[in-house]
Amino acid sequence: MAESMKGMHRSHRCAEVTEREIGAKVTLMGWVQKSRNKGGIIFVDLRDRTGVMQLIFENGSIDGEGFEKAGKLRSEFVIAVTGTVERRSGAVNENLATGTMEVRVEYLRILAEAETPPFPIEENSKTKEEIRLKYRYLDLRRPDIQRNLMMRSQVAMLTRQFMAREGFLEIETPMLGKSTPEGARDYLVPSRVHPGSFYALPQSPQLFKQLLMCSGYDRYIQIARCFRDEDLRADRQPEFTQIDMELSFVDAEDVMDVNERLLAYLFREVLAVDVPLPIQRMSWQEAMDRFGSDKPDLRFGMELVNVSEVVKGCEFAVFKNALELKDGSVRGINAKRQGGMPRKKIDKLVEFAKGYGAKGLAYAAIQEDGTLKSSFAKFMKEEEMTALVTAMDGQPGDLLLFAADRNKIVWNVLGALRLELAGEMGLLNKNEYRFVWITEFPLLEWSDEENRFMAMHHPFTMPMEEDWDKIDTDPGSVRAKAYDIVLNGTELGGGSVRIHQNDIQEKMFEVLGFTKEQAWEQFSFLLSAFKYGVPPHAGLAYGLDRLVMLMAQEDSIRDVIAFPKVKDASCLMTQAPAPVDGKQLEELAIAVCSREE
Template sequence: MRSHTCGELGSQHVGQMVELCGWAQNVRVLSDTLVFVKLRDAYGSVQLLTEHRRMPGFAEQKRQLELLSTDTLISVKGKVAMRPGDTAKGKSSTRDIEILVERVQILNQAKPLPFNPHVKANMPNEEVRLAHRYLDLRRPELQRNIRVRSKATMAIRQFMDDHGFVDIETPLLFKSTPEGAREFLVPTRASPGACYALPQSPQQFKQILMAAGFDRYYQIARCFRDEDLRADRQPEFTQVDMEMSFVTKEDIQQVMERLIQHVWSTVKNIQIDAPFRRMSFAEATRRFGSDKPDTRFGLEIVQIPQLSSETNIVAEALLITGGANIFSAKELTPFLELLRSNWGATGLTNITLLSRWLTNNGSSAGQEPTDRLKEILALLSAKSGDLLFVSERLSHITPANTTLGRLRTLAAKLLQEKGELIIPEDRFEFLWIEDFPLFTCEADSLQSQLSATHHPFTAPVSEDLPLLYSDPAKVRGQHYDLVLNGVELGGGSMRVHDPDVQQYIFEKVLHLSPRVRDSFSHLVAALGHGCPPHGGIALGLDRLIAVLTNSLSLRDVIAFPKSADGRDLFMHSPASASTARLENYGLQVCKNLPISTKEHK
């Protein structure tokens, strides 16, 4: 139907007769004898020049062209010619040429568009755009994002294939687990209430594959999570999933580092240095108040002498040099709001905004700082005009992000907006966070019940193994997160491969019920029949592409995303299933249950 795409044409085609297909835009009737049209396809756009001398039946064609609605699909035949010198704009070679049209044919007349995806100024809100996703996807930004996604995905596959990884598809009709509250269920006709579940990750399958003797597995895998509807997260997402046998943590990290280098080089033509920096969870928490710190800037948190007399307390301070002069009183509102909303947060006992003391040479409204405060100010070399935040938190509970960690991120954002902090766009600080505690004390547990920090299959750090039997809360896990510029790209771990250790963790550390333990029995059996030492990692592909394309929302890197509350606004999904459809599965809508009052655990 076409001899060329619009985007490939240039001065080298001058004089050739070409046939093109594309969307008509910007019809400009210059005179009774001359009409300009912009013709666009997936690869670029060219100018069409339709003139009465070249076209048989020009009058009729002109009438058609005048009525052409935006994005009507046309096919044209014409000769490539140079554009007059003064209109050529250089660079893109399609701008050097125009098509002297001899025939125009309408392939599909467009009805008036709900919105014009080519006019940035008039873009409707996201809800409207999602409801007409096929138009939204015509926007150059989304065209680029989806193509970058394809390119990056192929680069990943190429790398994994070149390195001997076997691409293995694992089931999406998985097993519903007794405690899998965030799993989607898929009813079956096997018996009423019998369900598959959609997997949150291929974790179990990839471990089983190691037991099966595939020692390098990868998959770009779809995963599912029945999130809280207010969570603004996609219920389905994609991860780059891999697992290796006969390796150490360092082997896996090295493969990942090379993969990242390959992707950045292929997609962005940027060389990334490796090995990446390593940081323990304890250090990340202490210095940055986060398990995914953005290390592109300082603003580090400093440990200070305790203010209160309580035990198990960590006191910390965040100093923004000159901050009190940078931000007006009104501009401090976001900080105060963050403080207010975190006041009662887990582990937070006391936090004070001390800026007023500092704006006025160490005193505020005539009040003198206490000796304790003076000591802190001296320790931090804080001076008049600085902004200082102090926090105390329980030391034995280690939240992923402390209040000061959040304040630090907020401060960086606001300082950037004010031009006081400059972070170059092409600065990529990759970082491994390691040595997480293997188990976390459940905050609301009276018996200090432990739960797995990541998942119950993570192996202990070898030298901590004896602690598993004496003081499991002190055991570090062989888990590692890959962090980039404050974003968690993924995480992985070495897994338990000894069936007895795995059973001990299930039974004696996590105190799983026999029913839950039973649901993992196939995995323990596989470990017990010669499963090699193994480990792996999963990267969030959507997040990775968002980083590569500088997209703010994951919805901008997914072709057909769900809205923030999990709806497909274009297809109108989810939709109510008929009584008959549900009965097919032996199910019916609850008769007496006021579902709206039930809270999802």
């Protein structure tokens, strides 16, 4: 039968006990990891969030009733014990911080009994994620998940401390705001007081933090909850957390400087890893040309090579047709020492490339004796093939892969293929941290769906002054004062210098297809504020979840979030979202219609 605390007080957590406590009495509390009954002696591993301590129950050191209770202990029972710390009489466990010690128990109290859990509470669980998320309260007991969440707490705490020393003020912005166009879909919240009207949960605190700059709070920081109704993937959730900041009287370099120092501080304090400063800068154009991605992974080479000039004039239709396109190109990557890859595996790579928009994938495998096995050599002259292999630095044993299409498709295909091959070739070292700033993004990108230009970041991003004269004649070539911080192929965060002049902001809205009336209807509070003296300002926001995911060397942000959603944005544990009572809908003046499939 479960007992209450009855005045017991924990003196230590399990891993807080050190060899200094040998010979001392301690009181520990936690969960039974496992119990081993050897007859006259019972060994129990006690677990809490810090680690595990071995307990010994032996007739003579604990009264008969206590020994009898110890014999009933099962996995996940919650217990409190008082006993004396001793050196282990048996083998030392070098995998535990407490592996040289044990506690000889003199008093036991069972605080809660437990049914057999639906899966073992252990590190690196092989249980299906769906089961673990259904019983997330049990999954959260796993030591690896607990370490991740403790790391997350530490990162948040250290960020607050660092930013406070840098003069930042932590200010909360509203959760209930106004729905605005651009960006992802909003999560809407109906208003009971204003029937037919809705709040929107914030996709980011963007407008409010710009207003704070207008109000004179020249350094703002917030660890902010944000919401986006978009399709999920491994590093995306419908609700997530940003380290959000904005600074006044600064340019891009000032923002990058304080954030480089923040990242170096976090990695040194949390992981004992030194981040060399300054962090490398790379323009968006260079990143796309070299890596096929604006979030390049710099831990390995296999860079893209533009061979358009080399194959110009050849008769291979795939290359020839691509080069006739307005923005077409032929580019390749060299997978070193992969020339012996079986044809079936190459065919899988072709199908993989098709998933990213390619019509196919041309390849040339250089055998160890220098001969070629190629899908297209028969359409090329010998000297053309030799020039192509030379341009790709092809050596015996290499596999050359080529994509030919519009630049956007070629980049997507080879950028994804480069990462896929790196994974298969074991080139992704999780202990290596390669940061890079990506700068000079295009200000705008064309949307075929909307048939207009869209802001690549958001409508408040400052264009580069030297490109502004092209905003009417060639808007697609205008670069932005935007910058993303990337780590090991993952975008950690992004930011920009903001527009603080009304005329430029109104022109941006015009280019994005807003009339002046529409712009004022949606953003009147911001545009009005700009009339009353707004300082130059810039900012940045990190995905806290992504940052901790990479620091913890996990593959999914679900492993660093206490209660994550799954791919359809539902919670397997609480069964959210769920229908609500008809009375609630009536109060909100909402009718739910069935959707025809």
